[in-house]
Amino acid sequence: MKHLPKHIRPRWRYLAVEIDAPIDASFDRGDFQRELWYSAGNLLGDPGSADADLTVYMFSLTDGRGEAIVRTRRGETGPARAAIACVHAIDDTPVGVRVRGISGTVRACEERYLGRATGAIYENEVAFGGDRRHADCRSDELAIHLPTATVCATQLDIE
Structure with missing residues (x-):
């Protein structure tokens, strides 16, 4: 099967997300993905959620501090930011999420917005x-x- 020509391929944007949770929080990428889909579905509806196509590309959580990269379609970053802001709990654990920045590539997203030390x-x-x-x-x-x-x-x- 041949690849699509470059002008037909979907264009993506990558959102760097900061996650603050209690120190003893224990949830994983799948739990965060599920809450993200629920919040997008509730806020944007099924058509809007499908247009945004939110996918957790990278996730890490240590001592209540976490980082994630969420992939969305180009042109849908506004609705994606709103859906991410609606996530307030993961598995009944209260969390705070914040979008640090948006980038066109995963590498630029990691270099510019992620990788801060969690602190002792x-x-x-x-x-x-x-x-x-x-x-x-x-x-x-x-x-x-x-x-x-x-x-x-x-x-x-x-x-």
């Missing part, structure tokens, strides 16, 4: 809610452990 995590005691609480600290971000939940905060929030 250390444990500390912090004053929160009038008590001293155990917290996992990463640069200026904190995950404060309460008896019933975990609260995420920055150094400015607890000062």
Whole structure:
């Protein structure tokens, strides 16, 4: 079977996506892909979701920090960004997602927007809610452990 001529082949754009999750989060590429398809279907409908054709091309998650490359059709980057922004939980784990940038090739996307160090995590005691609480600290971000939940905060929030 012959390849399509260059002028007929689909054109792609690659979105670099940053994922913030709790430190103990454990989901994989398939889980992220499924939530992305659901959010695209709910926001854009079936025709819009098919036009965007969102595919998770690369995914990594370590200590609650993750990166992904999402492929979409050229001309559909606006709807793709909106669908990615609608992802708020993966397997009932709350997450924050943000598009760092858009590129025309995977290589340029990796070089320009991905590969930042996740930073070292250390444990500390912090004053929160009038008590001293155990917290996992990463640069200026904190995950404060309460008896019933975990609260995420920055150094400015607890000062």
